[in-house]
Amino acid sequence: MEFGMATRRLSPADEEKISNLKIAVSTLNQISENDKSGFIDLVSRYLSGEAQHIEWSKIQTPTDEVVVPYDTLAPLPEDKSEIKKLLDKLVVLKLNGGLGTTMGCTGPKSVIEVRNGLTFLDLIVIQIEKLNAKYGCNVPLLLMNSFNTHHDTLKIVEKYMNKNIEIHTFNQSQYPRVVVEDFTPLPCKGNTGNDAWYPPGHGDVFPALINSGKLDILLSQGKEYIFVANSDNLGAVVDLSILGDRKSVLHLVFCCHLVHLKILNHLINNKNEYCMEVTPKTLADVKGGTLISYEGKVQLLEIAQVPDEHVSEFKSIEKFKIFNTNNLWVNLHAIKRLVEGGALKMEIIPNPKEVDGVKVLQLETAAGAAIRFFDHAIGANVPRSRFLPVKATSDLLLVQSDLYTLSDGFVNRNPARTNPSNPSIDLGPEFKKVSNFLSRFKSIPSIIELDSLKVAGDVWFGAGVTLKGKVTISAKPGLKLEIPDGAVIANKEINGPEDI
Known part of the structure; x- marks a missing residue:
């Protein structure tokens, strides 16, 4: 039994559920044998009551040796050929299984225009192509798709055929949703559509790499480490722009692009099999998972694992100062060893859903929770610039505004912004879909000096609008409120044309 893990024997009723489930799953010819066995294993672990019990008194704050401050990492070698050797050991993997449905789009989220x-x-x-061209290296890009994004992604990557980049795609597992009432796979109930299935979370990246055959291919090419990140995190880049150009140090400070090959260099030199990038918490991140030292190991602590009486303590940015960006660096040989040994038993995340009025359950795992199974695992405390996710149109407003510039595929922070924090943006439901969002702005406002923006109701923005300080714009019910071209709104609450 892994440390901190507790299981109980399956009850006769649960053993019967598993037995019936195996029979039902064996009839599902839409999925592979690997997916069938992986699914049964996950459900069996769930029914056994397997859970990780955290003793709050044993939690310790990680030292700088466990969560390494970025500025203490050793400098990179000056020789360009040595840098090429490092890069040739690297693979970049983007988690590409998500759809853009929350933003009103169809198809993979990664094809939303940023x-x-x-x-x-x-x-x-563009980023990886520039890297390969500059150093004469071969950093391949892997896209882990789901059954939802697979076909669309294959069509999309065709346009990159002549680029200086090797692109591989593979699918994560496809598991059937389970009907809560009788624990029968939903596809066995006559529902044969996509909504009868689900991808079991990004923790599936490790077995999926092996099941797809991609991991063995990468090892045969001499690859050693894989950098895993969400496709919608614009901060998750491998950037070497500073190298060979010492004048770019100021650019580095302002744009917050760092030489993150230093992390790879550190991992290789110190034989660290796993590294999670963490960054300082703000009040917006209080629910994010954090790294702790627990019984001699580093591990991820999620809010769901926290006893009720300690939740407020967990949310404190004074005690738990960092959170997981989901930018992960992992040794490929270690992945092979642990997956083939059946050792990666991450915490199970139950996710209840409803499909056509039927209550179903999908069981998932998270890649960050795997940290405690790898030898000499560490965290790296990186600048906030490494975490720039676009989860909603409010995030899209930030990255499309003059708060950022675009160069060689990198989204850079505008040095004219003196406040280290980004503005807080709260857009009403009228702006939720990307198409509606875009139609309501003649052009994206200038927000260099903005602290917060809250928009509610039927609001439309003209061209060349400037927002400063704290701005609230709320259209009265039934009123279309248009912000005129060139308007400058500073520290103001707007409820009608008379307030502009």
Whole structure:
């Protein structure tokens, strides 16, 4: 039994559930044998009551040796050929299984246009292509798709065929949703559509790499480490722009792009099999998972694991000062060893859903929770610039505004912004879909000096609008409120044309 893990024997009723489930799953010809066995294993672990019990008194704050401050990492070698050797050991993997449905889009989220007509995927390809060209290396890009994004992604990557980048795609597992009432797979109930299935979380990245055959291919090419990140995190880049140009140090300070190959260099030199990038918490991140030292190991502590009486303590940014960005560096040989040994038993995340009025359950795992199974695992405390996710149109407003510039595929923070924090943006439901969001702005306002923006109701923005300080714009019910071209709004609450 792994440390901190507790299980109980399956009850006769649960053993019967598993037995019936195995029979039902064996009839599902839509999925592979690997997926069938992985699914049964996950459900069996769930029914056994397997859980990680945290003793609050044993939690310790990690030392700087466990969560390494970025500025203490050793400098990179000056020789360009040595840098090429490091890069040739690296693979970049983007988690590409998500759809853009929360933003009103169809297809993979990675093809939403972010800036200047370029999508998330375009920016990722441009970044790696520039890296390969500059150092004469071969850093391949892997895209882990789900059954939801697979076919669309295959069509999309065709346009990169002539680029200086090797792109691999593979699918994560496809598991059936389980009907809560009788623990029968939903596809066995006659529902044969996509909503009868689910991808079991990004913790599935490790077995999926092996099941797809991609991991063995990468090892045969001499690759040693894989950098895993969400496709919608614009901060998760491998950037070497400072190298060979010492004048770019000021650019580095302002734009917050750091030489993150230093992390890879550190991992290789110290034989660290796993590294999670963490960054200082703000009040917006209080629910985010954090790294702790527990019984001699570093591990991820999620809010769901925290006893009720300690939740407020967990949310304190004074005690738990860092959170997980989900930018992960992992040794490929270690992945192979642990997956083939059946050792990666991350905490199970139950996710209840409802499909056509039927209550179903999907069981998931998270890649960050795997940290405690790897030898000499560490965290790296990186600048906030490494975490720039676009989860909603409010995030899209930030990255499309003059708060950022775009160069060689990198989204850079505008040095004219003196406040280290980004503005707080709260857009009403009228702006939720990308199409509606775009239609309501003639052009994205200038927000260099903005602290917070709250918009509610039927609001439309003209061209060349400037927002400063704390701004609230709330249209009265039934009123269309238009912000005129060139308007400058500073520290003001707008409820009608008379307030502008």
